[in-house]
Amino acid sequence: MTGIAPCEVFRLGENMPRERVLWIDRPHGQLVTIDIDAPRALPALRAIEEIAQLLDEGVALRLDDPWLRPVLEEALPPAWRDRRDMSWRLIEPLVRAQPDTFFEARRAALTAEIAAKEGSNRFTIYRLLRRYWQRGMTPNALLPDYAKSGGPGKSKSASDRKRGMPPRNGPDGLNITPEIRESFKIAVQRYYAKKKNMILSDCYNELLDEFFTDLIMDEKTGRQKGVQRDPCPSLRQFRYWLQRDNDLLALDRKRRTPRVYDKDRRGLLGSSxxxxxxxxxxxxxxxxxxxxxxxxxxxxxxxxxxxxxxxxxxxxxxxxxxxxxxxxxxxxxxxxxxxxxxxxxxxxxxxxxxxxxxxxxxxxxxxxxxxxxxxxxxxxxxxxxxxxxxxxxxxxxxxxxxxxxxxxxxxxxxxxxxxxxxxxxxxxxxxxxxxxxxxxxxxxxxxxxxxxxxxxxxxxxxxxxxxxxxxxxxxxxxxxxxxxxxxxxxxxxxxxxxxxxxxxSEQVRLSLLPTDTAAVTTRGVEFHDCLYSCPLAIEERWFDRARQKGRWRVNVSYDPRLMDEIFIHDAKGEFGFLRCGMTDLSGAMRGMTLWEIDALRRDEKARGSAAERQRREARINVNREIKEIARQASAEAAAAGRPAESAAARVRGIRANRAAELDAERRAAVARPALEPGASATVTPIRPDVAAPRDFRLPSVARFRKRRADEEEDRDG
Known part of the structure; x- marks a missing residue:
């Protein structure tokens, strides 16, 4: 037989009420129960064997105690504690008199005695005793239900009289009907929920404009204007019903967008x-x-x-x-x-x-x-x-x-x-x-x-x-x-x-380094305006081939934090990479990062752009001077008139004319300062032993070549 304990809650059938065990009289095989949901329930006597058999057969079910909950004494308001203690003083004699209290005649006599002594009435005592039995048989079962006072969460029936405290200023206002509440919901979803920067007072203004404003003709201007109806809901009423009719957290999530809300405002229940x-x-x-x-x-x-x-x-x-x-x-x-x-x-x-x-x-x-x-x-x-x-x-x-x-x-x-x-x-x-x-x-x-x-x-x-x-x-x-x-x-x-x-570490580094393409050129492997080389490239004469057959591109990995080396993707190298070092032609770039090299290149371009105007102006001036010289030469040629010789004769005279010009050029190059008329010059001989005067004129090209040939013949002989 399944054991039954005092204060246990069970249901004897599918549609039967919930009952609590108040007392167990095992010598007589009886127990006392009470319906915990009926407002006028009284103790009932039942046979233990009957209840136990129903529990064993699964017809009767044990239930969780709906009133079993911890109550923190310090969390109770003083008024609640006072009301509980006063109620307990009234029924404590009845509780102490159990099991006599379970029998109607004895219970009535004890109740009348306590009512006369405490100045109360039997209806109050019965109500408190019933609450004590139904709610768990503890003093805290007598705590008042103040939390349920006023019908929290329930709408109040409207009448012609305005509910709530009358306003200090302005009209009395109006009661909020289901139709007005529906207009509140429409305004909230149409304006407040969709515009995250809109404040509640602006949404209230939109509500009044759409649902509580009439358009009339302004006689002075001949244009329509809005006139607010009287009475109309107040901003306080609008705020109250917004909180009542909407899930504020869901509304906040919609206003901020789910992305922002989930990132910044959701609860944090876990950890990485x-x-x-x-x-x-x-x-x-x-x-x-x-x-x-x-x-x-x-x-x-x-x-x-x-x-x-x-x-x-x-x-x-x-x-x-x-x-x-x-x-x-x-x-x-x-x-x-x-x-x-x-x-x-x-x-x-x-x-x-x-x-x-x-x-x-x-x-x-x-x-x-x-x-x-x-x-x-x-x-x-x-x-x-x-x-x-x-x-x-x-x-x-x-x-x-x-x-x-x-x-x-x-x-x-x-x-x-x-x-x-x-x-x-x-x-x-x-x-x-x-x-x-x-x-x-x-x-x-x-x-x-x-x-x-x-x-x-x-x-x-x-x-x-x-x-x-x-x-x-x-x-x-x-x-x-x-x-x-x-x-x-x-x-x-x-x-x-x-x-x-x-x-x-080198394998990880080479595998994860960024990749790009470089060009094999005559001067080296060119990458970001820097030149690189490696022993294999020299051995296989890459740069000779680039000069003879043209440049080609190769895949490379590089470390932008230090551009002294790049790594060509080639199966002949370690881990499939060929290490290439920066050549002396790019020695100025050693020790630099990619960003510093790029910054220098951009600075050079900026300087070139800044000097471009000056270079163009200089080129224009040179062109102008050349044009002026050409103009003057053309003018002098025109002034000289047409040549008397034929074109063929002019061509045949080029060699002789060139020799004459060359002789004049040489004489001009060695020209001596002219002496004043009648003046004599003192000559100091360099070689006093040579009495005869020597010819210091420059030799012709033919004599110069013959002299060189004679000197070489003497040297060979």
């Missing part, structure tokens, strides 16, 4: 960390434009703009595992640079920026199993490299849902908080406002200095800062693991993930 078990399970990657203006490394007076920061974060530990800082706009190229950094050894990378660390300070050099990114960077054929080469599962967020990458988005708030107070050129919130300070003029950091600052901030975050709100599991609590990224990473690697897979 619930989807991972250890380090490397999932990385999140995202980019932002830094709020700092930088200057050029080569000219501190040149402002080069704001850099892009890419951050790769491990979801399990919160560790910043990869970083990219440069002038590449948020794109596949920047994302790949960050992933290359995530898979690379950080000790060597930090040393490039004069930051000395141990491997334990930044112990991550791996790629994730899953990568969550924006749709822009990881959509397209380039992402296949990650899938095919490294078996990374790619996930993309929905459009405009940055909240799906909350882990990495938070870093863009935390990192600037470390350096912004000490960074000249940092942009404040009033940037570009009228009268605000121009923070661009404060820029002092170069890109290398800014990268060093970011590295320092990342090291502080990874090694010192505890993650706010990180929920540690039992294993972390047992081993006293602090919610610091580096400690979580090391603990997760030791307990959860095991040794992480490492890839050769």
């Amino acid at each position: 960390r619930l989807e991972v078990t250890g380090p490397r399970d999932r990385f999140q990657i995202d980019a932002t434009i830094a709020d700092v203006f930088l200057v050029s490394r080569f000219d501190r007076h040149r402002i080069v703009g704001r850099p892009t920061i890419y951050v790769v974060v491990d979801v399990f530990s919160g560790m910043i595992v990869g970083l990219y800082v440069g002038f590449e706009h948020p794109s596949w190229l920047g994302a790949m640079m960050a992933l290359v950094n995530a898979a690379s050894d950080k000790v060597d990378w930090c040393r490039q920026y004069d930051v000395e660390i141990a491997e334990a300070d930044w112990p991550c050099a791996t790629l994730p199993r899953t990568l969550l990114a924006d749709r822009g960077e990881m959509l397209g054929p380039k992402a296949d490299v990650l899938i095919k080469n490294f078996q990374i599962h790619l996930e993309n967020t929905a459009p405009y849902r940055a909240d799906w990458k909350g882990m990495v988005e938070q870093q863009f708030r935390l990192l600037p908080a470390v350096f912004r107070d000490h960074a000249p050129g940092y942009i404040e919130t009033d940037f570009k406002e009228r009268g605000a300070h121009d923070y661009r003029q404060d820029a002092v950091f170069s890109i290398d200095e800014f990268i060093t600052i970011i590295i320092r901030c990342v090291l502080f975050y990874n090694n010192e800062r505890e993650i706010t709100g990180y929920v540690r599991d039992r294993g972390m609590i047992a081993e006293d693991v602090r919610p610091v990224p580096v400690e979580l990473w090391e603990w997760g690697q030791a307990v959860r993930s095991g040794a992480l897979r490492r890839y050769p």
Whole structure:
């Protein structure tokens, strides 16, 4: 037989009322029950065996107690507690007298006695005793139902009399009928829900214009004008019924659009960390434009703009595992640079920026199993490299849902908080406002200095800062693991993930570097106006062939952060790449980034454009002078008249004329200063032993050639 307990609630059949067990008299095989829903219910006597048999057969069903709920004493208003305590004092003697109270004659006598003593009446006592039995047989069963007072949520019947408090000023107003409520709903959905910038008072004005305004003819102007009806709903009534008849959260979601509402205003019931078990399970990657203006490394007076920061974060530990800082706009190229950094050894990378660390300070050099990114960077054929080469599962967020990458988005708030107070050129919130300070003029950091600052901030975050709100599991609590990224990473690697897979950094770098095409030319492999070469190209005489047969194009990979090398896609090289170094012809570009090379090229073009006008003016002046000389020559030729010789004779005289001109040219070249008439010159002989005067005239070309031949013959002999 199934046991039956006091206060238990059951139903004896499908359409039977719910009953509560008030008392069990096992020696006599009886129990007392009461209908918990009937307003005038009284205790009833039943046989235990009958109830138990129905329960065993499944006809009777045990039910959850609808009145069994916790009540916080401190949460009860004082008036409620006083009313409960007063009611309990009235029926406490009846409760203490159970089971006599269950019998009508004895109950009536006790009730009359208490009513006379307490100055109450038997109807009140019966009502309180019935509530006590029906609602769980505890003192709190006597709490008043003030929450149900006034019929909350129920519409009141309208009459000719205005409901509510009369207004202090203006007309009495009117009661809101179902027809007026319907007009409220139409106005809300037609105007307020569709226009996110509309305030409620403007929607109220549209309501009055459409439903409570009559058009009349203005006798003065002859035009129609609107006249508001009297009475009409007030703004307070409109606001009240808007809240009553509409789901305000759904209305807010519609006004803001689901995209914005779900991103900024929805409830947060989960966490990204619930989807991972250890380090490397999932990385999140995202980019932002830094709020700092930088200057050029080569000219501190040149402002080069704001850099892009890419951050790769491990979801399990919160560790910043990869970083990219440069002038590449948020794109596949920047994302790949960050992933290359995530898979690379950080000790060597930090040393490039004069930051000395141990491997334990930044112990991550791996790629994730899953990568969550924006749709822009990881959509397209380039992402296949990650899938095919490294078996990374790619996930993309929905459009405009940055909240799906909350882990990495938070870093863009935390990192600037470390350096912004000490960074000249940092942009404040009033940037570009009228009268605000121009923070661009404060820029002092170069890109290398800014990268060093970011590295320092990342090291502080990874090694010192505890993650706010990180929920540690039992294993972390047992081993006293602090919610610091580096400690979580090391603990997760030791307990959860095991040794992480490492890839050769050069393989990752070459696989993920951006690709383009270069031209093999006579002077070298030309890429972005820089020239490169490699031993294989020289051995196979690429540049000779380019001169003889023309240039051709090859696929290359390159690192835009340092353009000293490019990598030609060729199966003969390591990992399928040929390393090409920059030649001396482009030596001025060594050590530069792609953006700096591009900036220099643009500066050269700008200087060329600035000097173009001057060059054109000079060319015009030269042409003008040549034309003037030609004009004068033509005029002199015309003044000389027609030649007496024939055309053939003129041609035959070219050789003799040229010899005469050459002789005159030579004489003009060696002309001596003329002496004044009658003056004599003193001659100092160079070789006093030569008495006879010598001929110092220049030899002819024939004599010069004969002399050279004689000298060579003497030398050979």
